[in-house]
Amino acid sequence: MFKVKSGKGRSQSSSMQLFIVGLLLASGCVNGDDGNLADEPIAQVAMENGMTVSFYEPSPGAILVAQSAPVGVRPLADQGLTAIELYTSIAPDQPVPDTLVTAQTRQDALLQERGVERTPMPASRSSVAETSTASFIANKSCDDQWFNNNFCSPYNGDWDTCLLNWWNGASTTSGSVDEVFYAVCADIGNVILSVQIGDGSGGIWTVLEGHYMAYHWTSGWSNESTGSYVADATDDRFHYAAHHWY
Numbered sequence: 665m666f667k668v669k670s671g672k673g674r675s676q677s678s679s680m681q682l683f684i685v686g687l688l689l690a691s692g693c694v695n696g697d698d699g700n701l702a703d704e705p706i707a708q709v710a711m712e713n714g715m716t717v718s719f720y721e722p723s724p725g726a727i728l729v730a731q732s733a734p735v736g737v738r739p740l741a742d743q744g745l746t747a748i749e750l751y752t753s754i755a756p757d758q759p760v761p762d763t764l765v766t767a768q769t770r771q772d773a774l775l776q777e778r779g780v781e782r783t784p785m786p787a788s789r790s791s792v793a794e795t796s797t798a799s800f801i802a803n804k805s806c807d808d809q810w811f812n813n814n815f816c817s818p819y820n821g822d823w824d825t826c827l828l829n830w831w832n833g834a835s836t837t838s839g840s841v842d843e844v845f846y847a848v849c850a851d852i853g854n855v856i857l858s859v860q861i862g863d864g865s866g867g868i869w870t871v872l873e874g875h876y877m878a879y880h881w882t883s884g885w886s887n888e889s890t891g892s893y894v895a896d897a898t899d900d901r902f903h904y905a906a907h908h909w910y
Contacts (some may be wrong), residue, residue, distance in 0.1 A: 705730075706763040707747075709755045713737050717754060719747055721763075722861060725770035728881035730867075735806045735849060735874050739814050742880055743845075747771075774883075803829070804901075805874035806849040811903040815847040815878065821907035828903050835893035836906040842883050843909035846892045849876035853900030862888035871902075882909075 705718040715733035717740065722728065727747045731739055742750050748768050751760050808828040816826035821843075827834055829851070838844075848857045850873045857877050859866040871877045879892075887910070894904055 706767055707751060707761045709751065709758075711754060715740075717750075719751070719764055719767075721767040721770075722866070722881070723883075725767065725774040726881065726883040727767055727771055728861075728879065730869075730880075731876075731878040732869070732871075733876060735810070735876060739847075739876070739878050741818075743819075803851045806851040806876065806903060808851075808903060811847075811849050811876075811905070815849075815876075815903075815905040819845060819905075819907045821845070822910045823908040824906070826903075826905045829901060830894075830904055831897065831899065831901050833894055833897045834902075834904045835891070836908075837889075837891040838908050838910075839889050840887040841890050841908045841910055842887050843881065844890050844892075845878070845880045845905070845907040847876060847878040847905045848894050849903045850874065851901045851903065853897070855894050855900050855902050856896040858893050858895060860889075860891045862890075 704720075706721050707719040709717045711717070713733070715731060715737050718730045718732075720728045720730065729740075729742050729747070729750065731742075733739070740750065740754065745753070746768055747764055748760055751758075751764060812826060812828060816824070823838070825836060836846075844859075844861070846857065846859055848855060848871055850871045852873065854870060854872050856868060857871055857879070858868045859879050859881075861881055867879075869877050881890075890908070892906060894902060
C-alpha cells in the first residue's frame, strides 16, 4: 500500500509520542553535544559533500544506517548492500572498523542460520552520494518533488506513506516489521525525528531547515515493533516518508 498526501497535517498520536520519548530518555544514551539522543554509532563517515553516514547495531546482528545531509545531496542507496559494502563504497581508502566487521559477521551468521537470502541492490540506483541539480521552486528549503523522487517513489514496502508539504507533526507505528525506512526533510523551520525499534532502540535527532535525515533498519529475520514521529513542528513545514516491510 502506498500513500502520497500533501497539505496541512496534525499529529494523531500524542500518547505514542510521549511513550517513545520516555523509552529513549530511559536509555540514557546521548550522541554528541547537540542534544540528540541515540545509541553510539559503531562506525561513522563524514563525507566532503556534507553527508554524515552512521552505522548502529541496536541488537546483535541487526544493523541500521542513518544518513544526514543538506538538501541537494543525493541520499545513498543502501538497500541490498551489506554494511561493509556500503562503508567501503563511501570510504574506499579507509579500513573498515573492527566493530562494523564484527556486527556484519553476526548478521551474516544469523541470516545463514535462518536460511535468509539478501535482496540484491536495485541496479538503477547508485550507492555513491551525489549532489542533485534539483530546483527548489515550490518550497523554501526542501523541494517536494525532489523528496518524493529520492525518499518515496524508489521504495516499495509492504506498507508505505509519503507526506509532502506537511505541518505540525506526523507519526507512524507498526506492531511487527523486519525492515523499516524513515526520512524527513525540514522545509520551513527545524523539526525533530524520533524513531523507536522494539524495546526502545533508536534515537531522537534534530533536523535543521534545509537538511534531511534518513534512517534504515533491517534484521531480515527478527520482527519488532516500530514507531516514528516528527515533533517540535508547530508552524513548521516538512516532508516525511515511512516504509515498512513485514
